[in-house]
Amino acid sequence: MKNTVGRDIPQEYAEKYGVFEGQYAKKTSYQRASGKVTPVHPGESKLVGSIREAIEKCGLKDGMTISFHHHFREGDYVLNMVMDEIAKMGIKNLYLAPSSIANVHEPLIEHIKNGVVTGITSSGLRDKVGLAISQGIMKNPVIIRSHGGRARAIETGALHIDVAFLGVPSADEYGNANGSHGNAICGSLGYAKVDAEYADKVVLITDNLVPYPNTPISIPQNLVDYVVKVDAIGDPNGIAKGATRFTSNPKELLIAEIGSKVIVNSPYFKNGFSFQSGSGGSTLAVARFLAEEMRERGIKAGFILGGITSNMVEMLEEGLAEKIIDTQSFDRGAAESLARNENHYEISASFYANPGNKGAAVNNLDVVVLSALEVDTDFNVNVLTGSDGAIRGASGGHCDTAAGAKLSMILTPLVRGRIPTIVEKVNTVITPGEGIDVVVTEIGIAINPRRQDLIDALKDSGIPQFTIEELKEKAYKIAGTPDPIEYEDQVVALVEYRDGSIIDVVRKIKE
């Protein structure tokens, strides 16, 4: 069954989940899901001696769904520690629902092969785990969900978590936790907050037990069943790197500079505007160019949303932005700012991007600056599968912010290595073209024809404008027409749009 971005969704999944019909096609009232509660009376301790004891006390059984958060990124020890213990206990057939999966979670491959894990939902899959999934090691397809889509799935009950294992940089024995104080800080616990609210059982795992009551409180005691103290929840340098560095790549800088010009010449660049930008390459650098323009023109942002890096903190501290609202702190500078600056405020992933709640922050976003692995001539974007067809990326907040923001920009070079990034049809659609307004490359921009207002606004900006087809032709001229990736039949991943419908599927790569 073809959806509105032209992807053929196998009948089985089309019937089960529905197919994508447009960014805001769905608006259904529902009753929020909820977790089970076993009351804790005075004198009862939540502190347990080991991860194993916590697993036992939670009554974890074959077939249940467990979750983790990915705030510790490549520094995470928690997921592997817990999965290792679960495997030792002989529990099988688990559904794994972390907010995302990192390279460091490679041991999952064995857990999948051994039948400990038989289903996965995640924002993305990196490196070896992504490749293994793309090679078809798991029978059930992974469900790829955006950050907002995951929160929606949890809050609507589409994803019910039996036990959430949440690593936290600081906690007291009664379960009050935050991510901004401790040995290995991650800043915002935005993803974890949703799990804590909706899971039946919530286990906190920390290496930093502090006196009661631990404040600030990102996860409150009344949502927590057990607390486990371990030696280390992760590698501090993997959890939060020092300040994220700007790119020195001239092409990326050029793209960022053009990106900044697009914003400055758009109708949204005025006092009180809001923006979000990515954490790498051009998308990070665009904020630097933008900051210069803001200084020059005396323009101050109302808020920065994200996905927060040190450079945004600098903008806040310089007075270029009133507030930061933060669902994930990308580096140590961001995490430390969250701890110290009352105008740097932690929000949950639902608050950030859930399309099903009573209004997410992305709905109020003026500008978002995003990256892409590929963009096609319908402006559809792929941030999930690589040029070999294997899963190596993550959905993240890409389609959430693109849908919410008034100006959604993709920053990408025309080609990467010998591979065009502007193509006829993207390999995998994560974000539908209707949500993308401008594609920025090193030679100029293409504006989505739906946005005649932007075409007009930018026509005297001095930025070269092309059609998206023209950009594609230029890319193909440089790198040649790409050969289509060959897949087998097995569906290894379903890509859910943020509203829960299926926007694309990923199939097993041909060996």
Next chain:
Amino acid sequence: MKNTVGRDIPQEYAEKYGVFEGQYAKKTSYQRASGKVTPVHPGESKLVGSIREAIEKCGLKDGMTISFHHHFREGDYVLNMVMDEIAKMGIKNLYLAPSSIANVHEPLIEHIKNGVVTGITSSGLRDKVGLAISQGIMKNPVIIRSHGGRARAIETGALHIDVAFLGVPSADEYGNANGSHGNAICGSLGYAKVDAEYADKVVLITDNLVPYPNTPISIPQNLVDYVVKVDAIGDPNGIAKGATRFTSNPKELLIAEIGSKVIVNSPYFKNGFSFQSGSGGSTLAVARFLAEEMRERGIKAGFILGGITSNMVEMLEEGLAEKIIDTQSFDRGAAESLARNENHYEISASFYANPGNKGAAVNNLDVVVLSALEVDTDFNVNVLTGSDGAIRGASGGHCDTAAGAKLSMILTPLVRGRIPTIVEKVNTVITPGEGIDVVVTEIGIAINPRRQDLIDALKDSGIPQFTIEELKEKAYKIAGTPDPIEYEDQVVALVEYRDGSIIDVVRKIKE
């Protein structure tokens, strides 16, 4: 059917709610309740032009349940404004579920008489509304719930709120609200937080619209349907009075001093201990005597819980306490401290005192200092009905903190006017005697015989110890044996214990 405090609960209510069987007799797992959600998409505004428009958009209908919070105390305009509009619209048969009802809500009497309101649950009823209810103007009995009991009722689904009308001192147009910034600040929005989480529709009413995103965020946008701007949400001086003054009444001071001595001589008075005390008379003054002892002995509290007043803020600022966790800020000093001091932290009523959640703050309380209208020889306490038998008080956090704290003290004079406060049988049981450890009067104390450890600990303290019967005899000697209050048959209020069972009923007073 008699419950374990010897109260005869009419069969009808005993069957419907169960009868009280002991402080921790109930421990049942359950699935949390939840509210309905209608998603809000980008471009949709939550700001509506009037309270009437908000009521209409919420689809409020005959028979529904609506809620309010009582953080504005005697300064509240919101409940009356909304009820007035509802009455004008001809909506009838509403169930009213505010966290409490104040004197200022006297217009409710007309709404009850006119059939607009036909059921009520509240922490308490004051003055004229209490008297009217006690005179039997409403057919259905009011359900009196403690602060923790209300949160439990909401979270278990026993109390489902269709529409919550929440006055907030500051909000942005998308529904982010707090109580610590604005024209008329109330500090913590602890009660309102629970309503926002569980109601189907949430309407914020504010006189202070601020730019998006309003921070700090006590009520987040993702829980809010509509925002209404009005001229004034209340009288700032009624909402938060200046610093609460200490009593100058010599008898109250004497009781407070003895109360402080009890704490100091208890095993709980050591570094890191925690306490809560009331906001009036002796219970407020006890904190002053305690502070002196803490200074002298170099003892620092881990946290103060409450119900917070300026004098506790002073203790925090002086370094006599590490933290304050605050579900209700009683005066302006407390509200301002919440806004400025990161160690003064806002918590919800569920976090504070809900016996059904995964562990409330009261469970970790060492000492609570409470007042009473009457205490009986079983140590049962009445804080609801006056000497005329009419409802004039509130359950508040009385039974919640008494159940949670390791040392629960009642401070009360032997007699008030010509009425004994230590009696054979209290008129109405709010807090069962099993939760009360020490009764402190101006002539000495009575320790609950269940607490032989305290009797031993205090025997060399120099504080005169009596049995509770001896205190009662002394009170009766001064004021005479009180005549029993005469009631008619009609039950005008059910007193729920915090676990939802019925601990007592209040009947119509004899005209």
